[in-house]
Amino acid sequence: MGMTMTQKILAAHAGRDRVGPGEILEARVDLVLGNDITAPLAIQEFSRIGAPRVFDRRKVVLVPDHFAPNKDIKAAEQCRLMREFAREQRIVNYFEVGAMGIEHVLLPEKGLVAAGDAVVGADSHTCTYGALGAFATGVGSTDMAVAMATGKCWFRVPRAIRFELGGQPARHVAGKDVILHIIGLIGVDGANYRSMEFGGPGLRHLSMDSRLTMANMAIEAGAKNGIFPVDDICSDYILARAGRPGRVFEPDGDADYEKVIGIDLGRIRPTVACPHLPSNTRPAAELGHIAVDQVVIGSCTNGRMEDLRTAAALLKGKRVAPGVRTIVIPGTQEIYMQALKEGLIEIFIAAGAAVSTPTCGPCLGGHMGILARGERALATTNRNFRGRMGHAESEIYLAGPAVAAATAVTGKIADPSMNGGAGDRGLSPEARPRRGRKGVRREN
Amino acid sequence: MKIKGLVLKYGDHVDTDAIIPARYLNTSDPGELARHCMEDVDPEFPRRVKPGSILVAGENFGSGSSREHAPIALKASGIAGVVAASFARIFFRNAINIGLPILECREAAEKARDGDTFEVDFASGVVRDLTQAVAFQAEAFPQFVEEIIRAGGLVEAVRKKMKPPKNGRRRS
Numbered sequence: 192m193g194m195t196m197t198q199k200i201l202a203a204h205a206g207r208d209r210v211g212p213g214e215i216l217e218a219r220v221d222l223v224l225g226n227d228i229t230a231p232l233a234i235q236e237f238s239r240i241g242a243p244r245v246f247d248r249r250k251v252v253l254v255p256d257h258f259a260p261n262k263d264i265k266a267a268e269q270c271r272l273m274r275e276f277a278r279e280q281r282i283v284n285y286f287e288v289g290a291m292g293i294e295h296v297l298l299p300e301k302g303l304v305a306a307g308d309a310v311v312g313a314d315s316h317t318c319t320y321g322a323l324g325a326f327a328t329g330v331g332s333t334d335m336a337v338a339m340a341t342g343k344c345w346f347r348v349p350r351a352i353r354f355e356l357g358g359q360p361a362r363h364v365a366g367k368d369v370i371l372h373i374i375g376l377i378g379v380d381g382a383n384y385r386s387m388e389f390g391g392p393g394l395r396h397l398s399m400d401s402r403l404t405m406a407n408m409a410i411e412a413g414a415k416n417g418i419f420p421v422d423d424i425c426s427d428y429i430l431a432r433a434g435r436p437g438r439v440f441e442p443d444g445d446a447d448y449e450k451v452i453g454i455d456l457g458r459i460r461p462t463v464a465c466p467h468l469p470s471n472t473r474p475a476a477e478l479g480h481i482a483v484d485q486v487v488i489g490s491c492t493n494g495r496m497e498d499l500r501t502a503a504a505l506l507k508g509k510r511v512a513p514g515v516r517t518i519v520i521p522g523t524q525e526i527y528m529q530a531l532k533e534g535l536i537e538i539f540i541a542a543g544a545a546v547s548t549p550t551c552g553p554c555l556g557g558h559m560g561i562l563a564r565g566e567r568a569l570a571t572t573n574r575n576f577r578g579r580m581g582h583a584e585s586e587i588y589l590a591g592p593a594v595a596a597a598t599a600v601t602g603k604i605a606d607p608s609m610n611g612g613a614g615d616r617g618l619s620p621e622a623r624p625r626r627g628r629k630g631v632r633r634e635n
Numbered sequence: 636m637k638i639k640g641l642v643l644k645y646g647d648h649v650d651t652d653a654i655i656p657a658r659y660l661n662t663s664d665p666g667e668l669a670r671h672c673m674e675d676v677d678p679e680f681p682r683r684v685k686p687g688s689i690l691v692a693g694e695n696f697g698s699g700s701s702r703e704h705a706p707i708a709l710k711a712s713g714i715a716g717v718v719a720a721s722f723a724r725i726f727f728r729n730a731i732n733i734g735l736p737i738l739e740c741r742e743a744a745e746k747a748r749d750g751d752t753f754e755v756d757f758a759s760g761v762v763r764d765l766t767q768a769v770a771f772q773a774e775a776f777p778q779f780v781e782e783i784i785r786a787g788g789l790v791e792a793v794r795k796k797m798k799p800p801k802n803g804r805r806r807s
Contacts, residue, residue: 228704229701331702331703380723555652555657576699577676
């Protein structure tokens with residue numbers, strides 16, 4: 192039996208010709224990531240190991256993004272602990288407030304990940320980098336500590352589920368709708384312990400931003416990682432950012448897939464995950480009766496340029512509905528700056544939205560938009576678990592930026608492609624999400 | 636390693652936000668985390684849990700965030716071990732890495748009742764429900780994982796492997 196992309200990357204990093212599913216091995220890692228919640232614990236464990244220095248100060252990335260800018264005194268202490276460790280260990284990739292962004296938006300943007308890399312991060316959404324053809328997976332703080340000390344991590348080689356993407360997504364449908372649709376199909380543990388491997392001719396209609404969104408949410412199906420093949424769209428992105436192509440691993444023709452699931456992108460409609468599981472999906476068009484108190488556009492899932500452009504196109508010249516607190520959070524400083532240059536920030540503020548500096552903040556109920564008892568939010572974030580964004584009796588609906596913007600305007604969950612939705616009629620072509628020829632979205 | 640204790644039973648998909656809500660993650664102090672453990676799912680948890688209690692849950696226990704604060708909060712609450720129908724993978728490795736004994740046993744998880752007394756032998760994988768007088772066999776851990784558990788956690792296992800520093804360098 193042949194190997195999947197993930198199996199090949201793991202084999203290469205374990206110094207092996209081949210590996211089989213279920214096998215446990217120790218593999219070398221190219222990058223180790225932590226944030227202000229997970230790194231303090233990892234630093235404590237690192238000192239228990241007794242290693243004087245990290246294995247490679249260029250390969251450890253520390254980002255204060257969850258409760259930063261410091262939300263309270265305890266968070267400030269956590270951030271300081273991480274900052275001092277970064278200074279003491281002379282960590283090259285420590286990103287202070289002002290330079291930082293949401294980690295999984297920031298790392299690809301800074302070119303810290305290339306194809307074929309093996310990345311571990313003490314954050315479950317580390318799987319985002321699978322969009323770059325890398326093996327990337329979330330681990331805990333102790334794993335992070337050991338990886339910082341030794342440059343290695345233990346893995347159980349996963350089997351894979353292959354998603355064969357065909358067709359072309361309709362207008363207002365992007366990566367978030369596709370991945371929510373898939374999670375709705377297989378369930379929140381539908382890919383537990385496995386890798387989700389995406390492929391097929393439909394890929395060419397998915398921008399890098401959409402692929403990053405999809406790989407990001409592989410964990411919401413329980414997957415160890417999500418991974419995309421490296422096509423021209425991907426290699427152009429990596430070369431421009433990382434300045435190195437990385438190493439491209441392709442799945443063998445006879446790779447051993449647990450199952451192959453065909454997905455027709457053309458049939459996917461703007462999709463929403465209802466409380467309290469990401470798999471509880473429904474078409475947005477069926478939820479028009481649900482009023483919301485808050486809309487959040489941002490996070491490691493949908494805080495990228497394409498997301499902001501999509502939202503701005505629908506908000507331009509409109510006002511958010513009275514009583515709907517709309518919070519827009521660009522993922523990084525670079526995205527924030529680009530959005531300023533394109534006039535998107537002005538569109539958001541004129542529409543009555545609040546725009547924040549990059550932070551994970553509201554996604555995990557940290558700060559910048561906590562929900563009170565009985566309140567309801569529609570968010571472009573990744574988890575709608577009970578209490579995730581605030582009070583245990585609040586509710587979260589998950590969707591992409593198009594549904595989020597349309598919902599902010601109508602005050603009720605809206606499918607932007609429906610009559611009566613916010614729509615984007617009458618917009619100048621520049622304000623629309625940019626599409627190149629053949630419907631391929633151009634990258635920023 | 637064998638433990639005996641009172642069963643606290645929960646359903647499917649108990650996520651790490653439920654085990655320890657993110658609003659308390661501005662600290663990693665085990666005692667403080669324990670005070671808020673499971674509070675959004677079961678406000679009675681702090682009163683119900685006793686030192687040595689065994690948490691039994693359904694499918695996909697520990698899904699979601701990678702926060703190691705979740706197994707730490709359970710352990711600091713007095714939970715001596717977790718038996719579930721299945722575990723989410725990051726929680727699975729975190730529990731092993733910090734030395735919280737866990738076992739995947741679907742049958743035991745289904746049959747257990749809240750308040751039963753369980754006896755769990757993690758080495759053999761045998762789970763006994765003493766209240767109902769039934770026994771179940773779980774699959775044993777792979778050897779690599781077994782070694783981490785036996786060492787008391789990943790840090791201990793790595794420390795064993797790492798040589799004492801020579802010429803100020805610890806890495807081999």
